[in-house]
Amino acid sequence: MEVLPQDCIAHVLSRTSPQDACQAALISQSMKDVANSDSIWEAFLPPDYREIISRSTPPVSFESKKELFMKLTSPLLIDGGTKTISLDRTTGKKCYMLCARELDITWSDNSLYWSWKHLLQSRFAQVSELVMVCWLEISATINTRMLSANTYYGAFLVVKFANRAFGLDHLASEVLIQVGESKYEGSICLCHTKSPDRIRERSDGWMEIEIGYFHTEDADTGKEVKMRLREVKGVHLKGGLIVEGIECSCCAIMEDEIYEMKNADGTKKSRLTNPGLPWSQWQLLDSILPTGGFAHSFGLEAAIQTRMVCEPEDLKIYVVHLLENTGSLLLPFVYSAFQSPNLQTWYKVDKILNATLTNEVGRKASIAQGSALMRTAASVFTEIPSLKVMRQTSLGTGVVNFHHAPIFGMICGLLGFDSGTTQRAYMFVTLRDIISAATRLNVIGPLGAAVLQHQVAAIAEDLSNKWMDRPLDEACQTSPLLDTVQGCHGYLFSRLFCS
Known part of the structure; x- marks a missing residue:
């Protein structure tokens, strides 16, 4: 140098x-x-x-x-003391905070409901304390031009809970983030013990309530971001909430947040690797995880009604062909998302898969299962905030369809699975769900289903090895007849499954 x-x-x-x-x-x-x-x-x-x-x-x-730069890493009062701006020490991204006077607080001009006061612990001249009200609604807007471009932001309501606080946790409060046409809605209980992962104590002594996340685009593309928290359904009184403002701070969900070191052979080693990893693997494969897989039969119900599958031996042939088709068509998408578990790769792989799936029944089933898996994983695996950020910034945007295979691979990558385990797990989930569907369709009994699963396991391993680690351009259908049969599911007069 x-x-x-x-x-x-x-x-x-x-x-x-x-x-x-x-x-x-x-x-x-x-x-x-x-x-x-x-x-x-x-x-x-x-x-x-x-x-x-x-x-x-x-x-x-x-x-x-x-x-x-170093001075700007600490909050700087601007615009007459109504806002603060600071720079993230690591990335240099801008973080803004709007004081309580800049927020739209319903009935805040009435001293019977809200009290304006000065607190020594606050950086602003005034904060607002909720005296007593039944209609709690706090909102604010900020233009993305004020923030750093192409950055993920989290919006947080900065508050304190007075000793006299009451009624705030009787009903969950609604939260909303809206950027243009994209909108995220959720709920949160205003109690630290009931929502410990979404209500956190800050280094300055205040508490921050997570409203949601959003993504800014190019600097030339300015959009209004609406942030809101409200609880208006209950008729009970509530009070004791001290509001300092709403803060928009950057949150990095880049690849170096997930991976921080490499193994001796040069492969990525996840910092999430820990003795608890097998438990996450088992939970992801557990049938109790509410991902909606048991609502789909992979076309088996249509195959039974068209007399393609009549006996257990027919079922075994159907299962093997389904696994072959899963390996050839979907494992490349699982593998690609696993390799780069970030937002850009997910969007790209999801878009290609949406164009690849040829029948509407299979496409809708993939989207339904993927949406359920993403929602569940974001709630369960809270040690990976990237999952919740990616889900919230993608809902309602129309740029991603939430197909199951890419989401499964991305989650496994974020959890620290290895490539082989990830792809075998996807094959196992497919085998588990199709045999469960066969049991409920009375093609085979529970004991026979267990025997069949064990018999097919060796074949599934061979198929996994055959189609493992393939790029997207090698994805193909090996059993187009299965695709045709599944597409007929919507024409069945009576049906138990969604697909």
């Missing part, structure tokens, strides 16, 4: 991160001089940093761009 020109080193460091630049400054004195230069740290500042500091209260003084 020492022999490289300083402008070359500066150009390289400006493409990294503030953390990398600080680490580079420890190498040598000459590297320190380059790493602390204004040209590098200006690249880490937001493009509109001059306009931001012109709005600060009081004015910001600095001698270098690095000093300015």
